Amino acid sequence: MLLSRAHGMKITVIGTGYVGLVTGACLAEMGNHVVCLDVDARKIDILNSGGIPIHEPGLLEIVRSNAAAGRLEFTTDVARSVAHGTLQFIAVGTPPDEDGSADLQYVLAAARSIGRLMTDYKVIIDKSTVPVGTADKVRAAVADELAQRGHSGMAFSVVSNPEFLKEGAAVADFTRPDRVVVGVDEGDDRAAMLMRSLYAPFIRNRDRLLVMDIKSAEFTKYAANAMLATRISFMNELSRLAEVMGADIEAVRIGIGSDPRIGTHFLYAGAGYGGSCFPKDVKALARTAAENGLPSQMMAAVEAVNDAQKQVLARKVASVYGEDWRGKTFAVWGLAFKPNTDDMREAPSRVLLAELVRRGAQVRAYDPVAAEEAARVLALDLGCAPEQAGITLVNSATEALSGADALIIVTEWKEFRTPDFEALASALRDRRIFDGRNLYEPALMRDSGLHYLSIGRPAC
Numbered sequence: 172m173l174l175s176r177a178h179g180m181k182i183t184v185i186g187t188g189y190v191g192l193v194t195g196a197c198l199a200e201m202g203n204h205v206v207c208l209d210v211d212a213r214k215i216d217i218l219n220s221g222g223i224p225i226h227e228p229g230l231l232e233i234v235r236s237n238a239a240a241g242r243l244e245f246t247t248d249v250a251r252s253v254a255h256g257t258l259q260f261i262a263v264g265t266p267p268d269e270d271g272s273a274d275l276q277y278v279l280a281a282a283r284s285i286g287r288l289m290t291d292y293k294v295i296i297d298k299s300t301v302p303v304g305t306a307d308k309v310r311a312a313v314a315d316e317l318a319q320r321g322h323s324g325m326a327f328s329v330v331s332n333p334e335f336l337k338e339g340a341a342v343a344d345f346t347r348p349d350r351v352v353v354g355v356d357e358g359d360d361r362a363a364m365l366m367r368s369l370y371a372p373f374i375r376n377r378d379r380l381l382v383m384d385i386k387s388a389e390f391t392k393y394a395a396n397a398m399l400a401t402r403i404s405f406m407n408e409l410s411r412l413a414e415v416m417g418a419d420i421e422a423v424r425i426g427i428g429s430d431p432r433i434g435t436h437f438l439y440a441g442a443g444y445g446g447s448c449f450p451k452d453v454k455a456l457a458r459t460a461a462e463n464g465l466p467s468q469m470m471a472a473v474e475a476v477n478d479a480q481k482q483v484l485a486r487k488v489a490s491v492y493g494e495d496w497r498g499k500t501f502a503v504w505g506l507a508f509k510p511n512t513d514d515m516r517e518a519p520s521r522v523l524l525a526e527l528v529r530r531g532a533q534v535r536a537y538d539p540v541a542a543e544e545a546a547r548v549l550a551l552d553l554g555c556a557p558e559q560a561g562i563t564l565v566n567s568a569t570e571a572l573s574g575a576d577a578l579i580i581v582t583e584w585k586e587f588r589t590p591d592f593e594a595l596a597s598a599l600r601d602r603r604i605f606d607g608r609n610l611y612e613p614a615l616m617r618d619s620g621l622h623y624l625s626i627g628r629p630a631c
């Protein structure tokens with residue numbers, strides 16, 4: 172990586188999930204000395220053995236080279252991690268609670284451990300996605316621990332620094348960010364200066380470092396994800412209308428995206444959005460709105476449209492094969508919630524596979540990297556090993572087609588974009604493709620002798 176190594180700050184990152192690991196590795200790459208802490212000893216063992224627990228392009232190389240250079244360390248030792256960093260990033264999970272609100276127990280546990288053990292000034296940075304007001308809770312938790320030790324006067328700052336990286340492109344998103352949002356208390360020049368100098372090597376245009384008050388920074392993260400999820404649900408809803416009216420949602424997407432006021436991004440209709448962020452953050456924003464006496468009709472609709480969209484592939488299969496799919500075999504291409512990751516959290520494939528199993532179909536599923544993670548989560552979803560439910564996880568796209576009546580595409584991995592259509596037509600008994608990601612030209616499918624059902628486009 173051609174990044175200048177101008178820095179040498181001491182940094183602790185708490186949590187080695189996607190965000191923690193990318194944050195730690197990229198900050199070490201800049202010459203900082205980073206210690207990453209996790210309570211999950213299995214993850215730390217993998218990292219200390221030269222591996223990484225997730226699939227993220229480019230990350231393994233940065234982790235390995237910085238670990239070898241002694242700039243990046245992994246530990247389960249809380250005392251050591253608290254002692255190490257002047258900057259303490261909290262990058263733990265904030266999963267949805269039963270009522271949809273963000274569960275802050277991991278964030279506050281991390282804050283308490285800092286307060287319990289710190290002996291000098293710390294900047295405590297909320298990197299996790301947390302609701303407005305969380306920085307105040309973090310501050311209170313740290314102050315409470317300090318008070319219990321009789322150290323109420325010990326100085327610390329709390330900063331909000333939400334992360335906007337996308338899985339599959341996480342390293343590039345972190346090292347070449349569109350913007351970095353930093354929320355600091357008014358007058359906390361020391362924390363603001365440390366954050367500015369930390370991010371200076373990543374930001375060529377200084378306007379891209381947006382320093383604001385803490386509550387606005389916390390809110391910005393939810394607003395960004397809610398806006399993106401809204402665009403997707405909007406296009407998914409329009410895609411249903413397009414199908415009924417005989418319009419092509421892909422042409423409509425290009426037609427509206429060329430207006431710079433609308434822009435081209437996040438307008439792809441598909442099998443519904445998944446992942447660890449949009450579903451939970453839309454829910455959490457809806458919950459925050461309700462708690463503040465302003466129920467969000469928008470967020471309720473975005474979520475409802477998405478839940479329905481995750482059923483779209485099963486609905487299309489039913490439109491061809493009726494209600495009972497016993498005796499049918501389906502090839503499934505793509506299991507991860509999006510390409511270039513093995514993340515199966517809230518993946519639309521899980522909804523489809525549950526329906527295929529419920530209706531008695533046999534499934535031959537392939538994903539370039541998510542098979543192992545898929546086997547784990549499907550066992551939890553189905554209550555038995557996938558094979559016992561009729562799902563065989565295979566090692567190639569071609570293998571998935573063997574003996575299949577039809578193909579269902581759920582994730583748009585690059586290797587699915589240019590198949591040999593003649594081979595596909597002869598491999599599939601019914602010469603039929605259900606495409607949840609609009610990968611192919613309908614006219615080309617027709618010419619190849621394939622029946623093709625995609626999203627928001629005329630069937631052929």
Ligand SMILES: NC(=O)c1ccc[n+]([C@@H]2O[C@H](COP(=O)([O-])OP(=O)(O)OC[C@H]3O[C@@H](n4cnc5c(N)ncnc54)[C@H](O)[C@@H]3O)[C@@H](O)[C@H]2O)c1
Binds near residue numbers: 448
């Ligand atoms: N995944 C993404 O692409 C992404 C992007 C931007 C923001 N976020 C947000 O960042 C946060 C983290 O997301 P993630 O996907 O990296 O989470 P994750 O669930 O993959 O990882 C969280 C890690 O924190 C560890 N942990 C929990 N409590 C701990 C503690 N007290 N001390 C040390 N480690 C602890 C867990 O063991 C786990 O390894 C969430 O709030 C998420 O919404 C995620």
Ligand SMILES: O=c1ccn([C@@H]2O[C@H](COP(=O)(O)OP(=O)(O)O[C@H]3O[C@H](CO)[C@@H](O)[C@H](O)[C@H]3O)[C@@H](O)[C@H]2O)c(=O)[nH]1
Binds near residue numbers: 399403446508
């Ligand atoms: O036009 C589109 C774009 C995306 N998706 C789906 O939306 C989901 C989320 O995709 P993406 O946003 O690329 O992945 P994430 O890694 O979940 O990243 C989102 O969530 C992160 C966690 O908060 C944020 O940091 C990122 O900025 C935000 O893009 C996936 O299921 C995609 O298939 C669509 O259906 N249509």
